[in-house]
Amino acid sequence: xxxxxxxxxxxxxxxxxxxxxxxxxxxxxxxxxxxxxxxxxxxxxxxxxxxxxxxxxxxxxxxxxxxxxxxxxxxxxxxxxxxxxxxxxxxxxxxxxxxxxxxxxxxxxxxxx
Amino acid sequence: xxxxxxxxxxxxxxxxxxxxxxxxxxxxxxxxxxxxxxxxxxxxxxxxxxxxxxxxxxxxxxxxxxxxxxxxxxxxxxxxxxxxxxxxxxxxxxxxxxxxxxxxxxxxxx
Numbered sequence: 001x002x003x004x005x006x007x008x009x010x011x012x013x014x015x016x017x018x019x020x021x022x023x024x025x026x027x028x029x030x031x032x033x034x035x036x037x038x039x040x041x042x043x044x045x046x047x048x049x050x051x052x053x054x055x056x057x058x059x060x061x062x063x064x065x066x067x068x069x070x071x072x073x074x075x076x077x078x079x080x081x082x083x084x085x086x087x088x089x090x091x092x093x094x095x096x097x098x099x100x101x102x103x104x105x106x107x108x109x110x111x112x113x
Numbered sequence: 114x115x116x117x118x119x120x121x122x123x124x125x126x127x128x129x130x131x132x133x134x135x136x137x138x139x140x141x142x143x144x145x146x147x148x149x150x151x152x153x154x155x156x157x158x159x160x161x162x163x164x165x166x167x168x169x170x171x172x173x174x175x176x177x178x179x180x181x182x183x184x185x186x187x188x189x190x191x192x193x194x195x196x197x198x199x200x201x202x203x204x205x206x207x208x209x210x211x212x213x214x215x216x217x218x219x220x221x222x223x
Binding site for chain 1: 117119122145147156157158159162164199203208209210211212213214215216
């Protein structure tokens, strides 16, 4: 599992409330990613990080922010959750070497009522 | 723009039948292509990469640059192959991002 854990694994919240999802890795990988998974859309990149305090937007970044204050943690924040953000969120890290392979966490299922 | 298209949402076959999951891509450079699989209640995991030209669990995929395709094939499907399959592309971009297709659910019936 490349030492990736996500928390919480399940969350139900109400529209307008803030939500933070945490991705934690134990193997000092430089690159980390947040994707959302939705039926008919596959996985879409929200934000990614290429080092501490270095982040960039993906294709569906509106309504999301991220922070990476230390190598092992990559936080995804929904400042004011909306029903359209109901989804399964996956964190991933890029493996070492030049394989291009990503290793995924187990996912966090978020329901916004 | 980089894009990956998987035209089939659901593919249903009987055990022992051949399987082909389609993937087409759009990219102007030399892409790296991958197939990822997600079994029920498990995390996504890499199935195979075009660079390694390997066969994993009986699956193969050949990159066809002329047709911009990377179809996944298996000659004889097994029930345990039932899962979601995602085709993904990595270009020469910063950050090693993967662009995923919409996914194809493979259902292998006994």
